[in-house]
Structure formats: structure tokens, C-alpha cells
Amino acid sequence: MDGLHSQQNVDLEEFRRRVQQGNDPHGPVRETLSRLGDRWTPLILMILRTGIMRYTQLLKEINSMADSPVSQRILTLKLRACERDGFIQRTVIPTVPPQVEYGLTDLGQAMVQELNRLIGWLEVHEVQINACRAEYDAH
CATH class of the missing domain: 1.10.10.10 (Winged helix-like DNA-binding domain superfamily/Winged helix DNA-binding domain)
Incomplete structure (x- = not known):
């Protein structure tokens, strides 16, 4: 069970990092996803x-x-x-x-x-x- 929780925490941290990168309205993540x-x-x-x-x-x-x-x-x-x-x-x-x-x-x-x-x-x-x-x- 601990392995599952630690994997969820890693996934959540990775997701949090990606969301924060995507919050820049002029950053490539947000602009490219919008364009696509x-x-x-x-x-x-x-x-x-x-x-x-x-x-x-x-x-x-x-x-x-x-x-x-x-x-x-x-x-x-x-x-x-x-x-x-x-x-x-x-x-x-x-x-x-x-x-x-x-x-x-x-x-x-x-x-x-x-x-x-x-x-x-x-x-x-x-x-x-x-x-x-x-x-x-x-x-």
C-alpha cells in the first residue's frame, strides 16, 4: 500500500509541476496546446x-x-x-x-x-x- 501512495505522490508532484509550467499564458505549453x-x-x-x-x-x-x-x-x-x-x-x-x-x-x-x-x-x-x-x- 505504501508503494501505491508514494507513486501517487510522485504522479501528483509531476502533475503539479506541469500545471505550474502551463500557467504562464505566454509559455510554450499553454500556447502550443491552445494552438493545437x-x-x-x-x-x-x-x-x-x-x-x-x-x-x-x-x-x-x-x-x-x-x-x-x-x-x-x-x-x-x-x-x-x-x-x-x-x-x-x-x-x-x-x-x-x-x-x-x-x-x-x-x-x-x-x-x-x-x-x-x-x-x-x-x-x-x-x-x-x-x-x-x-x-x-x-x-
Whole structure:
């Protein structure tokens, strides 16, 4: 029994440390989780895992998959945020007019792997989640 309590204390202390790190509103934990929970960022990252894309190609891909279109302004803001976090790299090609390409960095590739794991978990548990929702909503 003592082993169980000591493990719980270790888990609680680890959780407390993580929560305290996440309390910084401008820290990477909180901002990244918020960004990954928004409507467009996961879609952008998952599309860019297929390779480098120009802005207009990325916009078309997103709008072909989304239930409603993303505006150019919102896409630009999301791309800048992902670039700031180190998930994507923006490359300007010196042509007339200039062309811009976006691709995942190594950090972005690692994030996409974790997103894929989460999506896989959600797919495996989709029936159970839906059953829990239905049971809850029946109250």
C-alpha cells in the first residue's frame, strides 16, 4: 500500500509541476496546446506533412477538406504562429512576383507524429466516446 501512495505522490508532484509550467499564458505549453486545439492549425500541419506547398496550394487543400473556408487573413496568422513556434519554415522564392513555400521543420514533423498518435487513439475509442456522450446527454 505504501508503494501505491508514494507513486501517487510522485504522479501528483509531476502533475503539479506541469500545471505550474502551463500557467504562464505566454509559455510554450499553454500556447502550443491552445494552438493545437484551434480549428486550423492541426489541419495545416497534417496537410504540410505531405510535403512543401505554396500558399495558394495550401489554401486550396484546406478549403477542400474543411466544412467552411478559411480566410487568407486567418491562414496567414496561423502560418505565422506555426513559424514562430518552429513547426513550419517559410521560404520566399525570389521570382517576380515572389513565391512563398511552406514546409514542416523537424520539430513540426515530430509534432505531426504526436498528432497522428492522438488521432489514432481517438479513432480506436470513437465508439466508446460517442456512447459516453449519448449516455450523458440522456440525463
